[in-house]
Amino acid sequence: MQQQYWVDDFYIDVSRNQITYQDHTQTLAPKALAVLTVLAKHQGEVLSQDTLLDAVWPDVIVSPNTLQRSIAQLRKAFGDDGKAQGFIKTHAKQGYSLEANVQWGNNKSKAASLSNMVLSNNAQLEHALPAKQNTPQNDKNSASTFKFAYAAVGGLLAIGALALLYKPQPQTLNITKLTALTATDNRENAGIYSPDGDYVVFHRYEDRLCINNIWAKNTQTQAEFQLTQQLKSNGTHTFSADGNTLYFVQEQDCRQPITQKLCYQLMSLDFAKSLISPQQPTTLMECKNSRLRAPNWMNGGSLALLQQHDTRWELIRYAIESKESQIIYGSEDDNVISYAYSKNENLIALTTVNTNNEYHLVLVSPQGKVRSKTAIQYPTEIARYRFIYPSFSPLDEKLVFSTGRQLFTLSYDGQIENVSLPLDEPMGSPNFHPDGDRILVIKGFYDRDIASFSFAQPTTVTAQTDNTFPQAKFDIIERSISSEGSAVFQPNGDKLAFRSQRSGIDQVWISDGQSSQQLSNFAMDSYIEGLVWSQDGQSLMANSAKALYQLALDRSTQHFAFPMPIEQLFDWDSEQQTALANIRVAGLIQFAQLDLRALTYTILREAPVNWAQYSDNKQIIYTDQLDRFWQTATIEDTFIDALITQGSDKRFVFKNSTLYGVNEQFQFWRYNLSNEQFEVLTQLPKTLDYLTDVRGTTALISLRINAKKELAELTISN
Template identity: 70%
Template sequence: MQQQYWVGDFYIDLSRNQIKYQDHTQTLAPKALAVLNVLAQHQGKVLSQDRLLDAVWHDVIVSPNTLQRSIAQLRKAFGDDGKEQVFIKTHAKQGYSLEAEVTWDNSNTVVTNNHLPLTNHAHTEQTISPELPATPRQNKSAGKHKIVLTALSCCIALGAIALIFHPDPQSFNVEKLTALTATDNRENAGIYSPKGDYVVFHRYEDRLCINNIWAKHTQTQAEFQLTQQLNSNGTHTFSEDGKTLYFVQEQDCRKPITQKQCYQLMSLDFAQSLISPQQPTSIMECKHSRLRSPNWMAGGHLALLQQYQARWELIRYTIETKESQLIYGSENENVISYAYSTQENLLALTTINTDGEYHLQLVTPAGEIRSKVAIQYPQEVAKYRLISPSFSPLDEKLVFSTGRQFFTLSYDGDIEKVSLPLDEPMGSPSFHPNGDRILVIKGFYDRDIASLQIAGSAPEVNEAHKDHHQTQFNIIERSISSEGSAVFQPNGKKLAFRSQRSGIDQVWVSDGKTTQQLSNFAMDNYIDGLAWSQDGKRILTNANKELYQLSLDGTSQHFPYTVPIDQLFHWDSRKHTALANIRVAGLLKFAKLNLSELTFTVLKDSPVNWAQRMSNGHIIYTDQLDRFWQTGGIEDTLIDALVAQGSDKRFVLDNNHIYGINEQFELWRYHLEQQQLTKLMTLPKTLDYLTDVRDSIALISLRINAKKELVELTLSQ
């Protein structure tokens, strides 16, 4: 097979799964490039879908949607919007053809920047380095690539992306954007080693349900698996000498009393792990409180966030003595996030007080408060958004991301926008020890809405192929982004759901033939809950922790509550009430909302996982242990038959039945009056949520692809 050739001004290198244009390199999925290769070999000719599917996926049964995704990926890489179809043309009911000129390269030489032709298109400078020999142990499978950079990413990375942080003497621009990981898996929680010669990150292999810690050498690009089949893990931190990694691991509690997960502080010998994967050591365990966000501090101490009951505090754990002490905690405030500066030996805390005010506090590791200022939110940042800033090389400024926008936060509490909107969310900024690079997490979430018959025999679930759901379930709403939270219109045929297909999380309505965007929320919006009115003419939704009523006629109404609405569960439009988790005095609580008077009544002093109201007014909810409770008596009643049936997949009430999904992904039905539990079918592990049930039809959200990767932004001083 020809490994290198030109398509127009784009250089295709199949040996590296890359498309190169001027100074910019994109890494694509091997299957997408295989489609391109078949089209290139028949340039100008129309190839049917069946012929392309047979040529590329000859040993796998997939649907035409899989081919369409590959075509969409290629068009993005070429900067072809699919309308003019300059490169790849669609021929209705016939297939596809490659229209651009193809020039085959028989030199087998590595293409550098100087080999690429100059055109009028502008792209960022990116040096293509020769391969270097690996250090201790190189992962042979690290070359398997997926899409890394789309055409829009190119636009961001060009000289104008200049992600200008602030036009003052200490400002800096982004010179280059480089993808550090490009696998079919999900990478996150990336940090640099103390010397900056490694990046360390989590890699979750979706098909195998395995999460491990990996390292990548920043010069040789060699990858090393450091652990073997870990459970859920949080962020990690290096000791000052770079010899030890510390992180928090979650495990199922054997006898859960107050929480379902136990939290362990773990250590890992980094040097030994580079030679072969190691088993981490537990150095502290919490069964009645939660731990997260460890950070190594000078003097052999670890900073950690610890939650006991409902409030988060910052503690200091001493490795040598195995003792913990409080750094910062207050009954009047809740710690949202914190960052640690090695250079300044200083902690930056973001907190929320009992009045709902957000503050930035600078605190020493000994607990001395250096300063405390109110954070001044600009219009671009939603007023109830919780931010997690990191220290930056700029003098007295931190930096944070809201998704597709970057901001600085000064020590005085002022926020300033510093970047152009991004094509995909980028979060968790972490600076290189030299301050000349930023490590961020870039990714997308592709989820479809499916319906299934819950009467009759259960379908055989085949996990072998990624697209098996398209033949086993009726996909009713799909795109290359995220759809979810679908609910049936009462007494109607419409469907309401949330979708990011327009680039921003919005509310959409479909009648099965046409789909309409109903909301028009701003950049980096996030929807957490939507519900129909009983007459099927309006939708209540929670967007950026505020409630909005959207009517099908295009009008809308805002309910200006003075507290954040964290999660919307249920809406009774006749009584003008709703059920939601809200943040009161900085803490999450379960409440009943009166939308007419903009008041609320706290039902529980802690949040619930999910809740629905029955026709008789009683409430069914699940607690933090995923147990089902029913209100209506002197005190809430535990539904004993469902103690082992709860999960984070939500539940639905329909005609005196509870429908739910347990941790074994079994769909079940429970009759409240007869107290009878029936297992209905086993669903795939790619299921995210059960969202609605009407008679014998259930709506579910299916995860198609969840991609996160490490990206490095190189700064020019």
């Protein structure tokens, strides 16, 4: 394909996505230049919208609005307001044509010569003027000639001045400064700007008091204001257009859970009153059998929300006044991952995963009309199954998202580009200031250590007793200033395997009690979701970046290339070469048993589970999303009644016919499946993250030492 050509006096370089006029160069979206190139190849011909869409967006579903935006970008680059249509002409109900002259070739010397045109025209016109004669007629002719000549020069100078004054929309993010906005011992997250940009509003979780509240900070005076009292929510929030009301989703325990343990309430809060004193929010809507998250105020007085039924998410619109909801986007073929709303464009951008585990960027109107649907082109530095959570940006037709330590742009046509980012800590949730010159981000670290404790003297209890148990005395056995976890004892050995981010990336490490060594070499922004020893203790199965890897102690590695993402690895039977995992099938997460030899799977439950392990007789123990314990059987799964109140999100361990777990009161217990004896063993600290392994009378746990998140601001250069 021809990469360079001329349209009148504009030099087009498709390979660089650039249009140059005189000394002024503009960078345009690749698809816009592709439209121009098709029109240039058929200069003077009228091409229909369908012809252009098929040529530029083959095999992609896009609407005519996408083409119209590209035409508008091109006209803007040519300095054409769309009324004169000196370059690209619209033919009603027929299509478009390029009316300017086209010259093919890569000779850019013509562009350099254009910069001298304005300077030379004045001298050329002066030499061309006739000598002044002292006659009335000649004076009249001379005045007329001078009037025309200077008008021509003035026009050329005006064009040059307009070219110098014209500032196109930025096409790249140049981040020049990082400024901390909060500096406390607490965890701040979900930061947004107020519509006037005068405040940042965020959640602050105080570890010492176990309290979460919404706070505001004045960006000019730095004064902080607590807006709520002991809030139960920690999700995102949004402002009404006038900045008077905050909307957010609150989570709380359901009194009588049926399909989920948490109820979800859409809340509103008077922002002005809250700046004076903390206020009690008002409940607008409650969901007991579906989940809500990510509210966004839209033009016209309605909220966009993500709602989940079973395991599928869809985007809905909730009208504040009528209290009615309506689906904006969602189908059996598409599961919504994330979305963002632009009030300037009145446009919604969604990232979705379909039944073939393909990821798309979908642009829709608030009424649900699909404007375009484009496959996201993942670069090598982003894992294949990584979810993308983008935000609208001031860049022309580009969104911005973070993977942790890296920032990227995502164009409307699905292209991803890296952004240079001056951060050495994980960063997420980019949110742009209303002026577009700053980005609000959440950065910080998670310090978690590995501890062991003994439970040699259990206390037997019944349902009628109300005993207080002594705190477990634990020893920290692996620590750093970063996150350690998932520690598991080596079968028939004295080594310990665990995951750690001490090198800056989540990796598998091995310790012999004296020293530790890194075993894996996973890519940046990869996260390990499951770590299990083989039965002979000579290798480990790790789930990193939603893929399975067998890591041998001799440092050899085997990748199991399943055709779908592995969301969470629970257990591995190395003799039978099977594994238990949550996997994403047809866009939905389901519980399955994997055959590692054939790279096939068997669905065990058409919903995800919280945790699972093989029993001694190769049956399966698992907890569902209500934290209830189940055991698989020949005909149907059996509910373990004795543990009805003992489940939690702290995982469990099954060893020698005995279940070990932690309940919601942080009591460590065991239950023998053979004799059905239940015992509470000790009290664990509330900083416990997970129970990870048991050997004899010693247990391994992950303890949260410090979890610091703070608001920061990235400044964008002009």
